[in-house]
Amino acid sequence: MRFSPEGSHGANAGLKHARDFLEPVKAKFPWITYSDLWILAGVCAIQEMQGPTIPYRPGRTDKDAAACTPDGRLPDAAQGTKHLRDIFYRMGFNDQEIVALSGAHALGRCHxxxxxFDGPWTFSPTVLTNDYYTLLLNEKWHIRKWDGPQQFQDKTKGLMMLPADYALIQDKAMRPWVEKYAKDNDLFFKDFASVVTRLFELGVPFKPDTETMTFKPTNA
Ligand code: HEM
Structure with a gap:
């Protein structure tokens, strides 16, 4: 993602802000690879936003521009669950795990x-909760009338869902997982921690005996 074309793939739009934000950290601690730093930042962000503890193992190497992935391997928010399955099954994730990963949209917003797209998914976008699921199920979502890509809007017009979010409750196999996570924040945290760790470690050539670290959030 440090290089074109991967950095400018549509699905990576906005991540330049996060990469630039971490440059001073890389400058201060040049021994860490970009890839380890970005994942470590993800681990810290989840924990600082009151999410579950995420174990961290270093070992990611940095590659050059020749290693850029082809476009189209990341999810397209305008599509539904057939597309989500194409994207996530390739990486070894199942329906339950697609739903658990999507819960990250409790955080942040679209720009x-x-x-x-435009707007946040929840009323507390700096705190990780299962609100994404409760809102998805309990709010009445309608298509927003605006001069932009198709997205869903709640009654207050303050929240949004992407077509790829709304698709989860229309899918017979995925909806039961949305319902389970809406009812049980502990289950969401447990499953999210486990699946996001797998996502963070996909394809990493860890050295044998790499120590797993866990960090305490600063507010603990
Ligand atoms: C399931 C397929 C997914 C789709 C279609 C999708 C799509 C999107 C889109 C369109 C945005 C808005 C970007 C912007 O305008 O700034 C976004 C933001 C975000 N996504 Fe996803 N995403 C998916 C999965 C994930 C996963 C697996 C995670 C993490 C585990 C994640 C975490 C986030 C976060 C935290 C933001 C907010 C960024 C910000 O506030 O700037 N998303 N996503």
């Missing part, structure tokens, strides 16, 4: 100058 018109990045993805083109």
């Amino acid at each position: 018109t100058d990045r993805s083109g």
Whole structure:
């Protein structure tokens, strides 16, 4: 992602802000690879936003521009569950895990100058909770009338869902997982921690005996 074309793939829109934010950290601790730093930042962000503890293992190597992935391997928010399955099954994730990973959308928001979509998914976008699931199930979602990509809007018009989010409750196999996570924040945290760790460690050539580290959030 440090190089074109991967850095400018549509599905990576906005991540330049996060990469730039971490440059001073890389400058201060040049021994860490970018890849380890970005994952470590993800681990810290989840924990600082009151999410579950995520174990961290170093070992990611940095590659050059020749290693850029082809476009189209990341999810497209305008599509539904057939597409989500194509994307996530390739990486070894199942329906339950697709639903658990999507719960990260409790955090942050969409930006018109990045993805083109607009707005947050929850009322507390700096705290990881299972609100994404409760809102997805309990709010009445309608298609927003606006001059932008198709997205869903709640009654207050303050929240949004992407077509790829809304698709989860229309899918017979995925909806039961949305319901389970809406009812049980502990289950969501347990499953999210486990699946996000797998996502963070996909394809990493860990050295044997690499120590797993866990960090305490600063508010603990
Ligand atoms: C399931 C397929 C997914 C789709 C279609 C998708 C799509 C999107 C889109 C369109 C945005 C808005 C970007 C912007 O305009 O700034 C976004 C933001 C975000 N996504 Fe996803 N995403 C998916 C999965 C994930 C996963 C697996 C995670 C993490 C585990 C994640 C975490 C986030 C976060 C935290 C934001 C907010 C960024 C911000 O506030 O700037 N997403 N996603």
